[in-house]
Amino acid sequence: MQHLDDATRTELEAAAFRRLLRHLDEHKEVQNIDLMILADFCRNCLSKWLVSAAEERGAELDYETAREHVYGMPYAQWKEQYQQEASPEQQAAFAARQAAKQERGQA
Structure with missing residues (x-):
């Protein structure tokens, strides 16, 4: 993308970010912990x-x-409607990832 001028690159990056937000909005079943x-x-x-x-x-x-921009609604509303309780397996996987990061000095 180095051949693009700064304005065009910024527009493309912004469009990609907006598409990421739409994608996340279309897949509310994907939990933050995931x-x-x-x-x-x-x-x-x-x-x-x-x-x-x-x-x-x-x-x-x-x-x-x-947060409201990213979630497409107030966070409290999103949390109430879509956030599920993290399962023990999700909690263990998250803890393992955090521990691995600490071992690599990335925490």
Whole structure:
């Protein structure tokens, strides 16, 4: 993508991000813990990254507003409607992933 000008690259990256949000919205059955186990990020991470990007640019964006953008609704509503209790297997897999990260010094 180095052959693209900055504006075009930014537009493509923004479009890809919007598509990622739509994809996550279309797959609410995929729980955050599943994302954390498999990819080491979740919807909350995306929200935090948005807040961080805003801060880097001197823009105001609070975490709850970013969360609402990522989840497509207030987080409390999403949690009530779609979040399931993590199973013992999910909790164990997440703990194992976190332990492996600590061993590699990535925590």
